[in-house]
Amino acid sequence: MRALCGLLTLLLAFASMGWPKDAAAQQVQRCTSLSGETVYTDKRCEDVGAIDRLPDVRRPSSSSYYRRGCSRTLSDLVYQITAAIDARDVNRLAGVYQWGGVSDATANRILDRLEAIAQRPLVDIVPIRPDPPPILDEEGNIVDDNADGYYPQTTRTRPTGLRLEQTLKNSATPSTTVFGLRRAYNCFWITL
Numbered sequence: 443m444r445a446l447c448g449l450l451t452l453l454l455a456f457a458s459m460g461w462p463k464d465a466a467a468q469q470v471q472r473c474t475s476l477s478g479e480t481v482y483t484d485k486r487c488e489d490v491g492a493i494d495r496l497p498d499v500r501r502p503s504s505s506s507y508y509r510r511g512c513s514r515t516l517s518d519l520v521y522q523i524t525a526a527i528d529a530r531d532v533n534r535l536a537g538v539y540q541w542g543g544v545s546d547a548t549a550n551r552i553l554d555r556l557e558a559i560a561q562r563p564l565v566d567i568v569p570i571r572p573d574p575p576p577i578l579d580e581e582g583n584i585v586d587d588n589a590d591g592y593y594p595q596t597t598r599t600r601p602t603g604l605r606l607e608q609t610l611k612n613s614a615t616p617s618t619t620v621f622g623l624r625r626a627y628n629c630f631w632i633t634l
Contacts, residue, residue: 469484471485471487471494472566475492513538513630514628515630516630518630519631519632522537522538523567523621523632527559527564527606528564530561535559538632539633540624540631540632562608562609564607565608570602570603570604571600571601571602602623603620603621604632605619605621606618606621619634621634622634
């Protein structure tokens, strides 16, 4: 009996000290520098002078984990998509989809696609903005049609879609999905 009490005391002493952290348990952060470049680090993004690109779903932002309603801002919609994919929860991802006017057969196909999206690791969510209008001279002639994508960014246009950058499950093969954005009932929704 004394040996058992001694063993329990020893185990309790080890438990109170805590187990050493495994070096493999550290997570690699994907950050964006102020110049727009992607930086990978094992430190916090702020420590290397960068910012997080995706919201951290492990801690609540201004909204809580409990959803009281629909996504009223694009940042909340991105948070909901990120949290759904990180949790591998197709139901949560389907909760931000605009289902109005979708038949039963189409809904089943959409759910199958959302299930595949929810199972793939998420790398980034990038907003898709409309092409800028061409630059005109005083007479209305096109000086530059902006086909090369190089243009002065004078006004910020609202995104028309979201591009999900993912990798295929258990591989490094990239996968891209484009969600359309819809605004209904003063909320943002995704479509395929």
